[in-house]
Every structure is written in C-alpha cells, then in structure tokens.
Amino acid sequence: MRPVRVRVPATSANLGPGFDAFGLALTLYDELTVTPGGSGVTVKVVGPGAGEVALDESHLVVRAIRAGLESLGAAVPGFTLRCENRIPHGRGLGSSSAAIVGGLAAAYGLTGTPLDRDKVVSLAHEIEGHPDNVAASALGGFTIAWTEGDTGRAIRLEPVAGLSAVAYIPDTRVLTKEARGLLPSAVPHEDAAANAGKAALLVAALTSRPELLLTATEDRLHQEYRESAMPESLALVHKLRGSGLPAIVSGAGPTVLVLGYPAGSPPAAPDGWSRYELGIDPVGVQVWSEEVR
Template sequence: MGLTFVSEQVAVRTPATSANLGPGFDSLGLALTLYDDLSARVTGDRFTVAVSGQGAGELPTDETHLVVRAMLATFDELGGRPAGVAVECVNRIPQARGLGSSSAAIVGGVQLARALATTKITDADALRIAARLEGHPDNVAPCLLGGFTIAWTEASGARAVRLATAEGVHPTIFVPEERGLTSTARAALPASVPHADAAFNTGRAALLVHALQHDPELLLTATEDRLHQGYRAEAMPGTASLVASLRSVGVPAVVSGAGPTVLAFGSPPADFHPGTEWRAEKLGVDVTGALVKGSMVEHAERGPVAAGRQS
C-alpha cells in the first residue's frame, strides 16, 4: 500500500530566528516570537500557494515556492506524493533581512508534509531534511525546536540540541527597509582567518552558551566576534554602525544572521536613537518551535534530535 494522507486541513506556526548571535557562526541560533502561519490541505490536481503579508506579490504561487519544495522533499522521503496540495501562507517575518524567513518556509513545509502524511518521521529526520534544503542548520534548528539551539553537521546530516535561556534574555530587533542576501554576505568572508581570531571566537562562543542560559550580564563580552561581522561590514555599513553604537552604550548587539537586521539583547537607553531607517521591535524567545495543529505529529519525539535537551 502506498503513502496515504489525511483529509483535513493542517496548520503550523513557524518562528523567526536569529543565527550566529555574534561568535557562534553557523552553529548557534535563537527562536523569536515573530511568526508565519501556514496551512495546507490535499487536493486532487496541483500544488498552489496563496501568500499574504510579507512577500505577497513577489513570492511564487506554484510548486516552485519554498514551502512546497520542502513539502515535496519530505513526501519523497516518506515514499509518495499527493496529486496536489493547496497551501496558504500568512507571512509576518520580513524577507531577506536575516531573520530566517527561508528557514521558516522550509521548516513549515516539512512540518505540513509530516502532518498530512499518515506515515510519520521523527524530528531528527525533519531537521536533516530541512538543513539539507537550507544548506546549513543554524536557522532551521531553532525554527523547528524553539529556544536557543546549538547545531552541527555529521556524516549522517544535521543534528541539534535545544537549551533553555535565562529569564533576563530579552531580544530586540532593529529591521531596516533594505534587504540583504545570504549569498552576498558569505561571499565577503575570507577562505581562512588568523588562528588568534579563531581562538578568540571559540572562547566567546563557549561563554555565550553560558551567558544565554545562566548569566545575561556577560552577554556584552560573550557576543564579541572576529570571524564574520567585520568582514561583512563594508557591504552593510548601516548595520555595522548600529551594532557599534548599541555596544558603545552597553547593549549587547550583533548582526542577525547574514543581516542587515541587528539583534540586541535588551533595550538601549531612552535617549538612544537608531535613526528613522530602523524599525525596532521587542520580542521574546519562542520556546515551542514549529508546532503543527490538527495533525498526528508527535512532538515527544524530539528526544532523538536534542539529546541532552534542557527545558
């Protein structure tokens, strides 16, 4: 018997994410309380996508949409595809700003496919599929699992652990109108870095794990970076300037993902003015990840993904 599918509509809410967090290049990520809402139901003919909010009128509405591509990859992993699926996306995560919009689409597609199929896969499989599509796991891990995550890649694929954050961790994002491209940001990075810089970041990344879990007072020091932000500064001068300005008044601030959004832990002084080109928004840390409503997906299966997970 081939793969079968549920008849009812399923829905998933996917959180925005911030990756790197300063020194944790391509490994550390944080889920934020800003969400896209996606839903899907099996139909009889083709794959369609209706988009409202961020990306409406820009994103494709057929099977080339990233959500559908992720669904198809998951269906193929499960061993079969439905004849068609109608997808609806209500997007609130800004596109191409360093807040994980592509990871939210990918994880959302994987989760919708899991919910529609009567054959189930674990979160470990879902993470592996999502990371393969995204190219790296630092954003898809917190999007799928929620919270603060450490992600890495082994021969078998991506893995991650989810850790709790301290009560004093309060993210604020500064989002510009301008967009950025991950490919452009990565192209600015050198093929090698000085050993001293690598050692510096190793210490800061280790400290950041402790600071986010237990001692937010250490975040200003723990978010220092020498591996990627300096090399990208010329392409994003406004972002680099805002990070420097926030840090100069004692606010731990970093480039969010590949930018140009800036992530700060805490709020700047009342007399601090980032400029009219920046929209500031206080957020929380999302602790649930991309949970599906109206499905049989068992979220208790997260143990294999996050061995040693703390809550």
C-alpha cells in the same frame, strides 16, 4: 487527509561568535494552512513575500512539503497552500529556514505522522545548506547546530528566564549568498581562538549568566568582514555596544539584534528602520490538524 495548520518561528543565527552554529527562536511567526485536494498546487501569500515569491512548485514551502512527503513515503498530488507571513525576507531573521521547516512540518501533519524534530533538522539542512537557523525554527529556544558528515544535527538548550531580544530591521535586504561571499577563506589564528572562547562563554551567558552577554557576543570571524554589504548595520552595532548593549548582526544581516534586556530599554530605531520587541519562542514549529468543516 485533513487540512493542516503550521506556525513556525523566525530565528536569529550566529549571535556573534557562534558562526553557523548558534540559533535563537523568536516570537515572530509565519503561519501556513495546507488543504489537500486536486492535482496541482495553488499558493496564496499575504505579508512579506506577497507579489515577489513564485506561486508554483518552485515556491520554497511547496518544495519543502514535497521533500517531506517523499521522505515519509507519501504522495499528495495536489493541495492549496495559504501563507500568512510576518517574517521579513532577506533581513537575517531566517525566513528561508522558516519556510523550509514549516513545509516539512506540514508534510508530517498531512500524513498524520508525529513530528520528528531531529529528522526535520536534517531534512531542512539538506535544503537550506546550513543548519543554524533551521535548528532554532525546528526546536525552539537556543540551539547549537553542527554537521556530521553531510547530516545536519542540533541540540536545544533552555534560554535563561526572561531573555528577550529587540530587532532593528532596515528597509534594505542582504541575501545570505551575497553576505557569505564577503568572508575570507582564512582568518588569523588569534581571531579563531578568541571566537572559540567567546562562543563557549556565550553558551553560559544565554543559559545562566546574562550579565556576561556583552563580552560573550564579541565576534571576530564574520561581522566586520561584511561591513561593505551593510555599513549602517555595523554602525548601529558599534553604537549600541558602545552604550553597553549586547548588539549583534542577526544571521547574514542586515537586521541588528540586542539580546538579553527586558523589552523596552534599548533605544528607538534609526529613521526608516523597524523595531520589534520579541520574546524567545520556546517550542519551535507547531503543527495542527484542522477539523474538517
């Protein structure tokens, strides 16, 4: 077995009205190198997560590699995993999905199996629990995910040419689990109806009608309910939208994303926040077998 290298994109889920369904792959990447050998695992991490995440079998990428190998009927007793991370953790940019999709893709690479992206979506959904981020990490571009029974599925649509995103990333974290706990168990019918219409419109806006992005990114199902967990993010969304920019909470927050404008136009980040100008990743996770040196 040869070492494999994997590059997997950050993702933004929900995109306003597309709660738990829409995803967008971004040009911000984690890179993994997996070198088979020995019996146990050795994990090295640089970048986000270094010094925080477990470095044993419970590491999310290791768990995904093991799950991928099992689904392929293969066993690799030991390996060294090197993670060069750039996706911040707990910020709403899909770090957990990237870790899972990256680990599954590595399992395909290690066994020399051509990558089955639909299978990666369904396996990753089993581990992650919701399919929106894993879909965009696996397929690239703009994705719509759903579940059939317990199976996570997704399609990829081609984003309109020139689509870009500016991410405003605060220093604070919001764990997805915590943000989910703030959602009500029922919502007014008129809010649900409004979101269904806006989600449909957002498909058109993201694929061919970017001038409709501001109105198409209006959400009434999740963002405002989560305000207490990320008041500064909601304040920034309101301010940016008030100035005509299609701003949304990225995933479960607290990152704020502005869609659709050539990088450079949205304003500077508030003090203490980072501002990333990003493109849309077109292909999703990629895996290469390394030459043995």
